[in-house]
Amino acid sequence: MVGRLMGLTLLVFGCGGRPPAARAADPLRIAAAPVPADNPTTDSKVELGRRLFYDADLSINGTMSCATCHGQRRAFAHGTRTHPGALGHAGRRNVLSLANVAWSRTLTWADPRVTTLERQATIPITGVEPIEMGLGGAEHVIAERLGADACYRQMFAAAFPEEGGTIALATVAKALAAFQRTMVSVESPWDRYRRGDTTAMTAEARRGAELFAGTAECAGCHAGPFLSDGSFHRLEPDSARRPDRGLAEITGNALDAGRFRTPPLRHVALTGPYFHDGSAPTLVDAIGRHRAVAPAVDRLTSAEMGELVAFLTALTDSAFVTDPRYQMPRRFCGRAR
């Protein structure tokens, strides 16, 4: 697994001086994220991926784009427990943030098979568990709808010259992946503080950072620059009444029931409600539900709880959530939409 990942490792941003590249190469020295060898990032792909991310023609009835669930103001998460699909089918899991998603070894709450953004992008478009964008079995409409637009034909030709500009699910997924790899966010107050700007975090948040890494026992799982070990843990006893068995649904191993991937915590103040099913409405609630893996949470004073929350709030990079490069594009092919 690791070997394969390493084989795929290239630089994320091969697109000459794009600002995200400058952000990634900061003194915190976060190693470059892996990029599949067959989908190098280019400016044209990113531009196409951005248009597709906001295009509701990727849903069966034209009502839902990726951005319907992944909104920039919430760091590309959503403010509801779960979000229904384009045809109204109930959602199953809480919408994850997409900030720094290029670094995640496995994607989604509990499916270790999903290791690339290219593979992941087809899940909401064609998936049936649950039905989200509803194009399962109707993939041909992608070529019909997008191919009817001269500007899309031009954009696909520029992004995929080696594939003859083919408009299909596979190229759509590649472009979406390339765009999402530019969603880099490492400019939170916590980053500035770690780089030596002692004024970047309040005293309360600084005490919270110490608790997080120390006595509160959080950093064992919420580790590294994105605050996730990428592994699967069970925070609460599994019970047959829980409809979501987590990792066990994939592995078939009863011991994996109730295990979910440690979620990265950047922007966590914007991404509530929390947990795989959105069942924790607030940060205090989410922290309190860790008692089985971090018994110290039961001994936290309310002041300490406030400090932890202040630290988690300092993981919000407000420039990222308003950055025009990730907004819905208003012009394509040199024309206003």
Next chain:
Amino acid sequence: MRAACYLVVVLGSLLSRPTAAQTAPPDCRPAEPMPPELGAWPDRAPLAAAADRAMLGGAVLPVGRAVDASLHRTPDVNFVSLPEQPGGSVSFGGMFTVEVVEAGSYRVAIGSAAWIDVLVDGAAVLSTAHGRGPGCSGIRKMVTFPLPAGRHVLQLSANAERTLPLLVARVP
């Protein structure tokens, strides 16, 4: 293994029934009464939406009157302000003029999950509340906006159907 996977797929789609409904399902028994301000909802007359700014004068939606809005294909709509969810080429959208006599909170209730914007002086107003309608009412989505007196533009976008049940009500 293969067979097991297919089984899961089938079960999954049976279990997750669509919740979308333009009208209440016939066997639905209301758990809560309709609040009086939404009382006009069942009584709807057709009203054509505007597709561009010039048509807005002829698409006036009175507060408190429920309509079956007839929308336009999204590619034919020239929104006054690009909605956050404009909808794809196969979706429907449109605009109405809403005349607010008295400043206050106004609730836009619709029978689908379409995107709703109210523009005051051309800019989208931030909503103050979101919700579903009362059970079995057929109201799928309600969004509340604080509005000053004046003529404002209601934009509806990313709707799956050409027709959309719609009511703008003053919040008491």
